[in-house]
Amino acid sequence: MPDMAVLIVLNRARLWHKHGMPRRTAPSDRSRKPLGAAKLDELALAYVARFATSRAKLTRYLARKVRESEWIDENDAMAACEAIAERMERLGYLDDRQYAAMRGRAMTGRGLGVRRVKAQLYADGIAEEDSGAAIAAAEGAAFTAAIDFARRRRFGPFAVRPGDDPKQHERQLAAFLRAGHSLAIARRILAVPPGDEAALAALDEEAGLD
Numbered sequence: 001m002p003d004m005a006v007l008i009v010l011n012r013a014r015l016w017h018k019h020g021m022p023r024r025t026a027p028s029d030r031s032r033k034p035l036g037a038a039k040l041d042e043l044a045l046a047y048v049a050r051f052a053t054s055r056a057k058l059t060r061y062l063a064r065k066v067r068e069s070e071w072i073d074e075n076d077a078m079a080a081c082e083a084i085a086e087r088m089e090r091l092g093y094l095d096d097r098q099y100a101a102m103r104g105r106a107m108t109g110r111g112l113g114v115r116r117v118k119a120q121l122y123a124d125g126i127a128e129e130d131s132g133a134a135i136a137a138a139e140g141a142a143f144t145a146a147i148d149f150a151r152r153r154r155f156g157p158f159a160v161r162p163g164d165d166p167k168q169h170e171r172q173l174a175a176f177l178r179a180g181h182s183l184a185i186a187r188r189i190l191a192v193p194p195g196d197e198a199a200l201a202a203l204d205e206e207a208g209l210d
Contacts, residue, residue, distance in 0.1 A: 035069035037080045044084045048093040052102060055094050056125020059085045096130040104134035108141045111149030116180025146185045147203060149176065157192040157200045 043065055047058060062081040071077045088094045103124065104117045117138040121131040138145075151158045155172045169190065176186030192199045 032068065032070045034072045035066065036071070036073035037075055037084075040065065040073075040080055041084050041087075044088055045093075048088055052099060053094065054096050054099050054124045054126055055085050055089055056096075058088060058094060060125075096126050097133065099124070100126045100131045100134035101137065104138045108138050108145040109148075111145050111152050111179065113145055113149075113176075113180030113182070113185075114138045114142050119180070142181070143185060143206060146176065146181045146189055149179050149181065150189050156190040157194055157196060157203065159194045162194050 040062055044058060044062060047053065047061055053061075059081050062084060063078065066077045066081065073080060085094070089096075100121050103120060107117050107120060114135065118131075118135055121134060126134075150156050153172075153175065154160060155175070172190055173183070173186050176189075177183065189203065192203060
């Protein structure tokens with residue numbers, strides 16, 4: 001499965017083949033410029049060439065461009081946004097299921113937990129039928145992501161020195177929760193003191209990091 005950077009390159013290659021490279025837009029000013037469906041389509045092509053995105057995010061972007069401009073097309077503006085997003089999906093420039101998988105992998109790779117993945121996919125407008133596989137993958141990688149989070153933040157077994165400050169322990173638990181991890185996993189990792197190589201090795205083995 002390609003990552004986001006690869007998907008962007010693939011989209012650019014498709015756009016070059018079908019449409020020529022999207023033109024760079026000039027710096028915007030604060031005046032409300034005329035905007036019609038044809039120009040909106042150009043904006044959509046330029047957007048999917050630059051960013052891996054979801055259908056909902058593209059539609060929101062186009063709707064914002066409509067709000068910032070003077071709509072001059074005879075067709076309804078929001079209907080035009082939806083139609084363009086649908087066409088981008090039909091042409092293969094959008095794939096919500098693939099986007100969800102890449103987004104989920106990128107987040108767990110940064111040490112974020114399942115709740116954060118779910119929240120992000122919801123915010124990106126990914127439907128349940130398209131987010132299910134990505135969420136299942138995040139659930140399968142939950143312990144690995146939590147270990148990675150602890151290692152990055154030098155929590156628990158990765159701390160520089162032992163610490164028995166209850167307030168620090170609570171702060172670290174809160175950090176795990178903000179990162180989307182479960183309380184049970186956070187407590188399990190923080191229970192391993194720095195320097196306990198056997199316990200750390202057991203955690204790494206369970207997480208599949210050995």
